Amino acid sequence: MATITPSIRIRRTPFSPGVEKAGVKSYTVYNHTLLATEFDNYVEDYHHLKRDVQIWDVACEKQVRIQGFDAEKLMKLLSPRDLTKLHQDQCFYIPMIDKNGGMLNDPVAIKIGINEYWVSIADSDYLLYILGVADALKLNVTIDEPDISPLAVQGPKSEDLMARVFGNEVRSIKFFRYKKLLFEGRKMIVARSGYSKQSGFEIYVDGFEYGMPLWDKLMNAGRDLNVRAGCPNLIERIESGLLSYGNDVTREHTPFEAGLSKYVDSKEEFLGKLNLQKRSFNKIIRPIEIDGEIPSCDRHWPVFLNGKRTGIITSAVYSPDFNCNVAIGMVDIEKAPAGTQIEVETQNGFHKAQVNSQFWN
């Protein structure tokens, strides 16, 4: 197998030495930054995540910081989600759209204060878009990418491990809320969130130099909990229906097609509002079960209904717990409801498949 040539453009993170020491097997590149994809292998990593606790270097989830008098105004212009409901100790998952209603990113937004928000971005150069909007509208804000690196602690034993390092206060943090807790005298945002459904936390590590000390402290404190280095797991995230921007959803799709309509509820003006409301849509994200042995999903797999194209598969993998191949597809909303028998064409040929309603709820 060929490897990626290391260079400055492909950024390392504060936790890279820990990831390497743990024996990372493969990486992807996300926001121009290294992101591990496998340590042991997808299946072992998956069972371990669902049983124990893992430390994830997700520093690639870069923070776009918006500060200043117009910060809230700008956030409301960018977001179809009702941000009047976002409290000062809270995070919101938000679809972000362009003027035509197409998805540009699906970050987690964090309200730090009246005049400060962090946008924890998915894999698109979303800082550039925010900067363009702010400059064009002459808003009174500064926009930058601070030295803040998310570290995720995920898995059923995550709360016990976090309590050993940050104290019992972590136990009272509610889902998608945060507290500012001390690590080595430095206040850091600790949220109950993360890119898995196995429960967990994200620490927004404030300062590169705190990265490895925190990594090591968590690893040492969790030995008897069988803590390991991990990463977002392909199998677990498809089972859980967590979308991957750039894979499952792109600018071609509205939040409705992405299955994110519950996050479109802003009553105020936002960029693209009218076009989003006017734009018709006939496709939607659905869970799909594919028969037979499938290769890795590194290209769109066409989906057929009675021999006619009816959509695409964008992510797929074998799930040991569900004992079938789980997939995410964008299919015709009317012609392919749950239960529809379809066919999927992979690089290895045709497979019988079924639109499902069961793995996500």
Ligand code: THG
């Ligand atoms: N954490 C942080 N930043 C991120 C991600 C993250 N940025 C990039 C990427 N991941 C964004 N994508 C998602 C997708 C789903 C969720 C979070 C980020 C998620 N969704 C919950 C769910 O679907 O159940 C619920 C969200 C809600 O109710 O508001 O967790 O993982 N910091």
